[in-house]
Amino acid sequence: MDTVQVDLPNGSYKIYVGTGTLEKLGEYLPFEKKNRLFVITNDLVGPLYGNSLVESLQQYGYKTLYQQVPDGEEYKSFASAEELYTCAIKGGLDRGSAVIALGGGVIGDLAGFVAATYMRGIPLIQVPTTLLAQVDSSVGGKVAVNHPLGKNMIGSFYQPRLVFIDLQVLKTLDPREVRSGLAEVIKYGVIQDRGFFNFLEEHLAGVKALDLDLLSAVVKKSCLIKGRIVEKDEKERGLRALLNFGHTIGHALEVMTDYRVYRHGEAVSLGMVAAAEIAADRGLLAREEAERLAKLLANAGLPTVIPFSADEIIPLLSRDKKAQGGRPRFVLPLGLGKAALFDDVEEAEIREAIEKCRKKEE
Ligand code: NAD
Ligand code: GLY
Numbered sequence: 001m002d003t004v005q006v007d008l009p010n011g012s013y014k015i016y017v018g019t020g021t022l023e024k025l026g027e028y029l030p031f032e033k034k035n036r037l038f039v040i041t042n043d044l045v046g047p048l049y050g051n052s053l054v055e056s057l058q059q060y061g062y063k064t065l066y067q068q069v070p071d072g073e074e075y076k077s078f079a080s081a082e083e084l085y086t087c088a089i090k091g092g093l094d095r096g097s098a099v100i101a102l103g104g105g106v107i108g109d110l111a112g113f114v115a116a117t118y119m120r121g122i123p124l125i126q127v128p129t130t131l132l133a134q135v136d137s138s139v140g141g142k143v144a145v146n147h148p149l150g151k152n153m154i155g156s157f158y159q160p161r162l163v164f165i166d167l168q169v170l171k172t173l174d175p176r177e178v179r180s181g182l183a184e185v186i187k188y189g190v191i192q193d194r195g196f197f198n199f200l201e202e203h204l205a206g207v208k209a210l211d212l213d214l215l216s217a218v219v220k221k222s223c224l225i226k227g228r229i230v231e232k233d234e235k236e237r238g239l240r241a242l243l244n245f246g247h248t249i250g251h252a253l254e255v256m257t258d259y260r261v262y263r264h265g266e267a268v269s270l271g272m273v274a275a276a277e278i279a280a281d282r283g284l285l286a287r288e289e290a291e292r293l294a295k296l297l298a299n300a301g302l303p304t305v306i307p308f309s310a311d312e313i314i315p316l317l318s319r320d321k322k323a324q325g326g327r328p329r330f331v332l333p334l335g336l337g338k339a340a341l342f343d344d345v346e347e348a349e350i351r352e353a354i355e356k357c358r359k360k361e362e
Helices: 020-027 047-060 078-090 103-119 129-136 165-172 175-192 194-208 212-232 240-245 247-255 262-283 287-299 312-318 347-359
Strands: 002-006 013-018 036-044 064-068 098-103 124-128 142-147 149-157 162-166 330-331 339-342
Touching: 002 064, 002 212, 013 078, 020 047, 020 124, 020 162, 020 194, 020 240, 020 247, 036 047, 036 103, 047 064, 047 098, 047 165, 064 078, 064 124, 064 149, 064 165, 078 103, 098 103, 103 129, 103 142, 103 149, 103 194, 124 129, 124 142, 129 165, 129 175, 162 212, 165 212, 175 212, 175 240, 175 262, 175 287, 194 287, 212 240, 240 247, 240 330, 240 339, 247 262, 262 287, 262 312, 262 330, 262 339, 312 347
Parallel strands: 013 162, 036 064, 036 098, 098 124, 124 162
Antiparallel strands: 002 013, 142 149, 330 339
């Protein structure tokens, strides 16, 4: 099994990456057998992997508690968390117990939030089952539930004890979810690693086809890039904000379409294309590099043409929770493989970039 290490002052952890390894999780858990494990999943992932995971944990000698929540972002809620607390209390979970989050980013964030708050915090194991969760949300400790007035509004930084990735589970993922995860993978290349961007250009077809060797390389590299950033800036005081490349306009698109039109990575893809346009207009990024990014995203099957006007998008930007004093913050690429945070992007520049991203349609 390959590992990526994340070193943090309050607890380092390993990200295990393997293929067909899900049922071996019990071998890697750092807990005594008398402790109870609370496996939290949803009603899509549960029937695929939940039962066999629980059986395997029991075979390793662990006592288990198992709960499914319905599938969907709307269940990343206080109401779901409350049901899970009830289940935990009734099931006798104590401070020696641990939560195992088996699912995509929704389950990882929700179960992570429950682990962070139940009895003031019990250990969390992330077992991510979407590409997005394997390369992004399971690493770095952001856990949250949504509030009716805003996504991810209530949460915490709560690092897992370990992350256990089985690439084989991606084979049952809807191809649209694979593409959504690829947007975050491409993001890492742009903000941190030109060589990785080149690698993705060269091997995209194989990655999309879920070639396991390529997936392994891509997931490990993504975890490594994210892990190194989190090590330097766990609480997002500066550097970690680079992970929000594409998220300023991407998030506005998700909000204006009520999270119903775009998968997260699709909105981020559009946001990256627009941010690259701003960077190219500022002379920070060669026009040819902005085009390479748009082409890679399009080849990944991600959208690159924004179907909304600047007038529709711009008012939402200042309401983003990452905006500072009503001014949107943008991560702009400085070439491929490097990026920086900008607070001084003028409305006219954003307007111009969005209009260019609309025109590509014609
Ligand atoms: P998701 O969790 O909704 O999963 C997408 C779909 O795939 C769901 O229908 C899910 O049931 C299904 N699924 C999961 N694994 C599967 C498998 N192996 N086979 C078949 N189907 C499977 O969505 P996501 O894109 O993984 O995560 C999005 C969430 O992650 C959002 O709530 C977002 O806010 C959060 N997020 C968190 C962070 C973080 O740092 N904590 C980062 C990015 C995104
Ligand atoms: N997904 C962004 C972060 O973890 O900071």
